Amino acid sequence: MFWYQQPPRNGLKLIVSTSTWSHNSYEDGYSEAKFEVSRQNTDYSLMTIKNLTSKDEATYFCAASDH
Numbered sequence: 372m373f374w375y376q377q378p379p380r381n382g383l384k385l386i387v388s389t390s391t392w393s394h395n396s397y398e399d400g401y402s403e404a405k406f407e408v409s410r411q412n413t414d415y416s417l418m419t420i421k422n423l424t425s426k427d428e429a430t431y432f433c434a435a436s437d438h
Contacts, residue, residue: 372388372389372390372410372416372433372434372435372436373385373387373388373389373433373434373435373436374386374387374388374389374406374408374416374418374431374432374433375431375432375433375434376429376430376431377429377430377431377432378428378429379428379429383432384398385398386398386401386406386418386431387401387406387408387418389408389410389416390410395408404421405420405421405422406418406419406420406421407419407421416433418431418433
């Protein structure tokens with residue numbers, strides 16, 4: 372599963388990818404301290420954004436892959 376951030380008037384930025392068999396993999400500039408992801412099973416993932424500020428204003432997307 373993949374979590375993306377799209378700030379206003381900008382393109383998508385990958386925040387983190389996660390799978391049931393490995394740890395969360397964060398992209399440069401993003402961390403678990405700010406973007407906490409939990410994945411209870413293959414069909415469910417939750418991302419919590421901690422200590423929100425105006426810099427976090429964006430649309431957030433999740434995407435899944437079957438492979």
